[in-house]
Amino acid sequence: MNPKVSILIPVYKAEKFFVQCLHSVFTQTYENIEYVFVNDATPDSSMDILQQIVKTYPQRQKQVVIIENERNRGVAYTRNVLLNNASGDFIYYVDSDDFIEPDTIETLVTTATIEKADIVRCNYFEYVNGISTPVLRNTEPDKDGLIGQCMRGKNKMNAMWLLLIRRQLFATHHLAFVNDINGPEDIMMTIKLFCSTNNVAETPKPLYHYRLDNSTSITHNELSFRNHFLLAVEQIVTFLKEKGVYEKYYDQALQLMFTSKQHFLINKRIRNIDKYINTFPESSHCYRQYNYSMKQQLLFFLAEHRMSTILKIINKLI
Numbered sequence: 001m002n003p004k005v006s007i008l009i010p011v012y013k014a015e016k017f018f019v020q021c022l023h024s025v026f027t028q029t030y031e032n033i034e035y036v037f038v039n040d041a042t043p044d045s046s047m048d049i050l051q052q053i054v055k056t057y058p059q060r061q062k063q064v065v066i067i068e069n070e071r072n073r074g075v076a077y078t079r080n081v082l083l084n085n086a087s088g089d090f091i092y093y094v095d096s097d098d099f100i101e102p103d104t105i106e107t108l109v110t111t112a113t114i115e116k117a118d119i120v121r122c123n124y125f126e127y128v129n130g131i132s133t134p135v136l137r138n139t140e141p142d143k144d145g146l147i148g149q150c151m152r153g154k155n156k157m158n159a160m161w162l163l164l165i166r167r168q169l170f171a172t173h174h175l176a177f178v179n180d181i182n183g184p185e186d187i188m189m190t191i192k193l194f195c196s197t198n199n200v201a202e203t204p205k206p207l208y209h210y211r212l213d214n215s216t217s218i219t220h221n222e223l224s225f226r227n228h229f230l231l232a233v234e235q236i237v238t239f240l241k242e243k244g245v246y247e248k249y250y251d252q253a254l255q256l257m258f259t260s261k262q263h264f265l266i267n268k269r270i271r272n273i274d275k276y277i278n279t280f281p282e283s284s285h286c287y288r289q290y291n292y293s294m295k296q297q298l299l300f301f302l303a304e305h306r307m308s309t310i311l312k313i314i315n316k317l318i
Contacts, residue, residue, distance in 0.1 A: 001113050002032050003032065003088070003089035003090055003109060003112075003113070004032045004033070004034060004087065004088040004089050004090075005030065005032065005033050005034070005088045005089070005090045005091070005092055005105050005108075005109060005164070006033075006034045006035075006036055006086035006087060006088030006090070006091045006092070006167070007025050007033055007034070007035050007036070007091075007092050007093075007094055007105070008036050008079070008082035008083065008086060008091055008092065008093050008094070009021070009025070009035070009036070009037050009038075009082070009093075009094050009095075009096055010037075010038050010040055010075055010078040010079060010082060010095070010096065011037055011038060011039050011040060011042055011046050011047065011050065011096050012039075012040040012041075012042045012046070012072070012075070012078075012096070013042055013043070013044055013046065014042065014044070014046040014049075014096035014097060015044040015045045015046045015049055016097070017096070017097040017098075017099075017211060018046050018049050018050070018053075018096050018097075019049060019053065020099045021094065021095075021096050021097065021098060021099045022049070022050065022053040022054075023053070023099075024099035024100045024101075024102070024209075025094060025099075025100065026053070026054075026057040026060050027057075027102055028100075028102060028103075028104065028105045028106070029102055029103045029105075029106045030103075030105040030106040030109060033060075033063055033088075033105060034063055034065065034086065034087060034088050035060065035063055035064045035065065036065045036067070036082050036085050036086055037050060037064070037065070037066045037067070038066075038067045038068075038069060038078045038081045038082050038085075039066065039067070039068045039069060040069045040072055040073060040074070040075070040077075040078045041068075041069055041070075041071050041072040041073075046096070047066075050066070065085060067081060067082075067085055069081065073179070074179070074180060074182040075182045075183070075185060076177040076178060076179055076180065076181055076182050076185040077177070077179045077180070079093065079160075079177045079185065080176055080177050080179065083167075083170060083176075083177075086167060088167060089166065089167060090108075090109065090112065090164050090165060090166055090167060091164075091165050091167050092104075092105065092108070092161075092163075092164050092165070093160045093161050093163075094161060094208075095161060095211075097211050098127070098161065098208065098209055098210055098211050099127075099209045100207055100208050100209065101205075101206075101207045101208075101209075103207075104122070104207040104208065105164075107122070107203055107205055107207060108120045108122060108164035108203065108207070109164070111201050111202070111203045112164060112166075112201065114201075115199075115201035116199065117166075117199045117200060117201035118165070118166040118169055118197040118199040118200065119163050119164065119165050119166070119169075119193060119194070119197060119199070119200045119201070120163065120164040120200075120201050120202060120203065121162050121163055121200065121201070121202040121203075122162055122164075122202065122203050122205060122206065122207040122208060123135060123136050123137060123162075123203075123204060123205060123206040123207070124156065124159075124161075124162060124206050124207065124208040124209070124210050125206050125208065125209045125210065126210055126212055127209040127210060127211045127212065127213075128211075128212045128213050129213055132209050134206040135156070135206065136204065136206065139202065139204075143194060143195075143198055143200070144248075144249075146194045146200060147191060147194050147195065147249060147252070148249070148252045150187065150190045150191045150194060151191065151236075151249065151252040151253065151255060151256040152252065152255060152256070152259075156210065158186050158187040158190040158191070159186050159190070159210075160186045160189060160190065161208050161210070162208065163190070163193070165193060169193060169196055169197060172196075173192070173196040175189065175192050175193065175196065177189060178231075178232075178235055181228050181231050181232050181235070182224075182228055183224070183225040183228045183229065184225070184228055184229045184232040185232070187229075187232050187233075187236065188232050188235050188236055188239070191236055191239070191240075192239060195239075195240075195243060195245065222263075222267075222269065222270055223269075223270045226260075226263050226264065226270060229260045230260050230261060230279060232260070233256055233257055233260040233280070236253070236256065237253060237257075240253060254282065254283045254286055255283070255286055255289070257279075257280035257282070257283035257286075258280070258283040258284070258286035258287065260279075260280070261275070261276055261279045261280055261283070262276075262287070264276040264279070265299055265300065265303055266292070266296050266299060266300075268318070271315065273303070273308055273311045273312055273315065274308065276303055277303050277306055277308055284300070284303060284304040285304055287300035287301075287304075295318070299311065299314070302314075
């Protein structure tokens with residue numbers, strides 16, 4: 001078998017790191033690849049760089065599809081555009097500031113073929129200032145373990161770029177990214193995907209280089225990311241309830257709720273006491289499961305008991 005793979009790359013403010021990304025995807029050892037790029041109205045020279053690099057790979061030029069968003073729509077909307085324009089048997093998302101190993105697609109496809117898998121996971125590298133450090137995770141033997149890890153966000157378990165995915169899964173289960181929830185869109189989708197199949201395989205090889213030194217990444221806009229994270233968790237809870245599995249994953253859901261709101265109490269830059277207290281109040285006791293400082297534990301205790309007046313007085317002092 002020689003299944004076709006669509007590598008899907010959203011493009012926005014990518015010029016600083018894009019060359020490395022492009023060389024890594026165009027030099028793959030696997031041949032049957034379609035490259036789909038969506039220009040999300042990037043204001044820099046990213047698209048010029050793409051056109052220049054494509055010319056240096058004549059054998060790949062016919063495999064390249066470039067789509068233009070009419071205006072900047074955000075990464076979630078763009079991921080949907082990419083998916084809707086993919087024609088491969090499998091899809092694989094790559095962020096434009098990251099890069100992959102030369103045998104990434106070959107390794108993932110081989111594993112998918114041998115295991116007859118709908119999804120194949122890989123390990124990854126954390127890349128900082130030219131140095132890649134491998135991150136190796138423990139194998140999760142079943143669906144419940146995978147979903148639990150996604151909810152806990154352990155070792156980037158909820159990142160789309162860790163997964164080769166059979167494209168038909170999206171159509172069969174009516175899966176799409178939620179437009180305008182940007183940053184944590186991967187969290188929602190990975191949970192939905194793992195809920196939709198039992199056929200998940202993995203390779204222990206680290207294949208993806210995840211860049212941690214990109215200051216323009218959406219996750220560096222902290223307030224925006226945290227607000228979108230709350231919206232994402234609301235969507236996840238709704239999805240689990242619709243699937244009838246909310247009670248099954250209740251403890252993990254509580255942890256996810258708490259994780260999504262904790263920064264509105266302990267991070268002074270974005271502190272919003274009322275938002276913390278009134279958002280997912282059923283999860284406010286979860287701070288006891290973590291190793292917070294005594295000062296942070298006091299804040300969480302007061303918030304759990306809805307002592308907002310005392311909290312607001314303390315907020316002026318710390």
